[in-house]
Amino acid sequence: MTTADSIISIANVGKKFGTYQALHGIDLEVRKGEIVTLLGPSGCGKTTLMRLIAGFEDVTSGNLRIGGKDMVGVPPEKRPINMVFQRYALFPHLDVYENVAYGLRVRRLPAAEIESKVRRMLDIVQLSQLSQRYINELSGGQCQRVALARALVNEPQVLLMDEPLAALDLKIRQTMLEEMKRIHAATGTTFIYVTHDQDEAMILSDRIVLLNKGEVVQIDEPHQMYAEPKSLFAAKFLGETNLFPVRMVAMADGSSGSVHATGAVFTGKQPQPLKEGDSALASIRPEALYFAASERHRQSFKARITDELFIGSRSFLTAQLTNGDRFRIQIQRGTACPPVSPEAQVDVFWSPEDVSIYPAALT
Amino acid sequence: MKLSARWSGWTLASPTILFMLAFFVFPSLFLLVYSFWKASSFQITPAFQFDNYVRALTDELFWRVTFNAVIIGLMSAVVCMAMALPVGYYLVFVSRSRLLEQIILVTWFSSYLVRIFAWRTLLGNDGVINTVLQSLGLIDAPIEALLYSRFAVGVTLIHLYLPYCIILVMTAFHEIRQDLIDASRDLGRSQVGAFFSVVVPNASAGLVGAFMLTLIMTMGDFVTPQMLGGTTGQTTGLLIADQFRRTGNWPLGSAQAVIMFLLVVLIFVAVIVAGRTLGFIPKRRKQRAV
Ligand SMILES: Nc1ncnc2c1ncn2[C@@H]1O[C@H](COP(=O)(O)OP(=O)(O)OP(=O)(O)O)[C@@H](O)[C@H]1O
Numbered sequence: 001m002t003t004a005d006s007i008i009s010i011a012n013v014g015k016k017f018g019t020y021q022a023l024h025g026i027d028l029e030v031r032k033g034e035i036v037t038l039l040g041p042s043g044c045g046k047t048t049l050m051r052l053i054a055g056f057e058d059v060t061s062g063n064l065r066i067g068g069k070d071m072v073g074v075p076p077e078k079r080p081i082n083m084v085f086q087r088y089a090l091f092p093h094l095d096v097y098e099n100v101a102y103g104l105r106v107r108r109l110p111a112a113e114i115e116s117k118v119r120r121m122l123d124i125v126q127l128s129q130l131s132q133r134y135i136n137e138l139s140g141g142q143c144q145r146v147a148l149a150r151a152l153v154n155e156p157q158v159l160l161m162d163e164p165l166a167a168l169d170l171k172i173r174q175t176m177l178e179e180m181k182r183i184h185a186a187t188g189t190t191f192i193y194v195t196h197d198q199d200e201a202m203i204l205s206d207r208i209v210l211l212n213k214g215e216v217v218q219i220d221e222p223h224q225m226y227a228e229p230k231s232l233f234a235a236k237f238l239g240e241t242n243l244f245p246v247r248m249v250a251m252a253d254g255s256s257g258s259v260h261a262t263g264a265v266f267t268g269k270q271p272q273p274l275k276e277g278d279s280a281l282a283s284i285r286p287e288a289l290y291f292a293a294s295e296r297h298r299q300s301f302k303a304r305i306t307d308e309l310f311i312g313s314r315s316f317l318t319a320q321l322t323n324g325d326r327f328r329i330q331i332q333r334g335t336a337c338p339p340v341s342p343e344a345q346v347d348v349f350w351s352p353e354d355v356s357i358y359p360a361a362l363t
Numbered sequence: 364m365k366l367s368a369r370w371s372g373w374t375l376a377s378p379t380i381l382f383m384l385a386f387f388v389f390p391s392l393f394l395l396v397y398s399f400w401k402a403s404s405f406q407i408t409p410a411f412q413f414d415n416y417v418r419a420l421t422d423e424l425f426w427r428v429t430f431n432a433v434i435i436g437l438m439s440a441v442v443c444m445a446m447a448l449p450v451g452y453y454l455v456f457v458s459r460s461r462l463l464e465q466i467i468l469v470t471w472f473s474s475y476l477v478r479i480f481a482w483r484t485l486l487g488n489d490g491v492i493n494t495v496l497q498s499l500g501l502i503d504a505p506i507e508a509l510l511y512s513r514f515a516v517g518v519t520l521i522h523l524y525l526p527y528c529i530i531l532v533m534t535a536f537h538e539i540r541q542d543l544i545d546a547s548r549d550l551g552r553s554q555v556g557a558f559f560s561v562v563v564p565n566a567s568a569g570l571v572g573a574f575m576l577t578l579i580m581t582m583g584d585f586v587t588p589q590m591l592g593g594t595t596g597q598t599t600g601l602l603i604a605d606q607f608r609r610t611g612n613w614p615l616g617s618a619q620a621v622i623m624f625l626l627v628v629l630i631f632v633a634v635i636v637a638g639r640t641l642g643f644i645p646k647r648r649k650q651r652a653v
């Protein structure tokens with residue numbers, strides 16, 4: 001699917017460390033100006049993929065192109081890419097100004113041009129006041145902004161960022177995310193962003209690349225990936241979901257559905273092939289469960305509400321099915337809901353559109 | 364009982380402090396004091412006069428051997444560093460192999476004298492090099508200058524002190540995180556460029572230390588010059604040792620030792636200034652109060 005505006009094209013790329021296969025069969029096209037997030041659990045190969053793109057490691061198999069050019073044997077300094085490192089990697093022997101100027105000095109730009117570019121960049125990341133400080137005199141958030149400025153000032157075609165916010169607290173993190181979106185809008189640089197924080201991925205990305213055990217699990221827009229995870233792994237990794245053990249059956253109208261131990265029937269999307277008699281897991285997100293029926297929310301089962309967890313704008317109710325299976329329901333603050341009571345049975349409704357059924361055996 | 368932080372600090376440091384006082388500070392002070400004393404016909408009498416310095420500095424032999432010592436020391440230290448830098452870089456940042464480090468240490472286990480004699484065997488008149496060259500018909504008579512020369516001393520000293528230098532350099536490199544090098548390359552520097560613009564400045568304190576220690580050891584070594592130096596390869600170390608061992612003129616020996624010490628300090632200052640000027644040693648401005 002190579003398109004004209006593709007800037008990075010990764011085809012069937014594999015990476016081996018000794019005998020350990022860290023990445024296999026990676027296919028990914030990144031378009032100009034896009035924000036792509038690599039998301040996945042620790043050790044799934046996010047940093048490795050970044051380092052391949054940046055040129056710090058060589059691909060073991062497959063093909064990696066940047067701007068249409070094959071990158072075999074092209075060292076990092078010759079790639080139109082800059083990187084923000086997981087632990088910033090700022091130069092301790094230089095002050096903030098010189099850290100930011102580093103890449104421009106390497107390119108031997110005229111002094112006046114360096115000066116104006118660095119000043120502008122320091123303004124953008126709001127560090128002009130601190131330009132004379134050395135790195136060990138900065139806070140974590142300030143380091144992060146220096147790292148961002150040092151990479152961005154070179155106006156790379158692609159900016160790689162490896163968990164740049166991991167070391168920051170929640171408040172700065174949100175500010176920095178907004179800052180990053182603003183900088184992206186201002187510069188139009190292609191961002192490839194690594195995180196294992198799904199909120200960050202959702203907020204920032206045009207597309208999310210979900211990785212697991214060195215493989216691409218799914219590539220989709222955040223909405224799409226949240227609404228239609230194509231695998232059990234994706235459903236569990238992105239957001240929270242309830243999983244009900246079910247068995248596949250043929251429905252009266254000939255379509256395929258599934259039935260739970262309590263007799264409740266689930267029909268819905270089946271992204272992976274399933275056949276009658278298979279054991280499976282039906283997945284419904286906590287916010288897709290309701291206490292009132294509607295035209296859409298027409299499937300239901302009976303449950304008892306055993307607990308409520310209040311977290312400000314919303315609450316999580318813990319509910320129990322008649323066979324003892326537990327699950328969670330999310331309700332907005334102010335929505336009417338039945339009281340917590342271990343005795344009373346209530347009806348819980350959902351729409352088949354919000355159900356996905358996955359094979360139970362594999363993740 | 365609880366010691367205050369200050370006192371527990373002193374307590375912990377006291378063995379080192381006592382050791383340094385007993386075996387370094389006091390002897391050095393004695394040396395300084397001795398250098399002003401008077402020596403006449405095997406009698407040493409306390410005094411305060413500069414005769415020893417005047418005598419040392421007006422002695423043509425002293426100048427000649429000191430020149431030798433400085434040249435040999437600088438040459439050996441420079442060559443050691445030139446070899447230790449790439450080897451250290453390779454071991455720390457490329458191979459990351461502990462095994463290779465250990466092999467380097469092992470070469471250090473063999474005795475100092477054994478290694479000196481090994482070089483005598485190689486470089487001597489009927490040594491390996493001369494014999495091979497003769498039997499190949501390349502030369503008629505053995506090259507005498509191979510042994511008993513500045514060259515022989517230099518080669519041997521480099522061999523003796525290179526492992527030490529490598530280990531010092533590696534210690535300095537271990538302080539540098541790999542991602543600093545990656546960042547520098549990412550920003551456009553080649554591997555060599557990254558080495559000089561990021562690795563060297565950040566390891567500069569350790570590297571200057573490695574250079575100076577190697578210099579002090581090679582400059583001060585007096586066994587190698589004695590065994591391999593002949594008449595042209597003599598160094599100050601040997602001259603000073605003779606004042607203490609043979610002539611018994613301790614005040615003169617002390618004065619010569621003090622001059623050597625000052626010379627080392629001078630070289631140290633020169634190295635720092637050169638490093639600053641060339642940009643290899645970062646000029647850290649004092650932290651301003653904000
Ligand atoms: N140089 C290396 N030699 C051997 N194995 C490596 C090397 N670098 C990475 N690996 C292995 O490859 C796998 C992927 O590592 P990687 O650093 O890409 O993970 P990650 O997704 O970035 O994880 P995290 O979220 O914890 O940073 C891990 O199992 C890791 O142990």
Ligand SMILES: [Mg+2]
Pocket residue numbers: 046047048086162
């Ligand atoms: Mg990582």
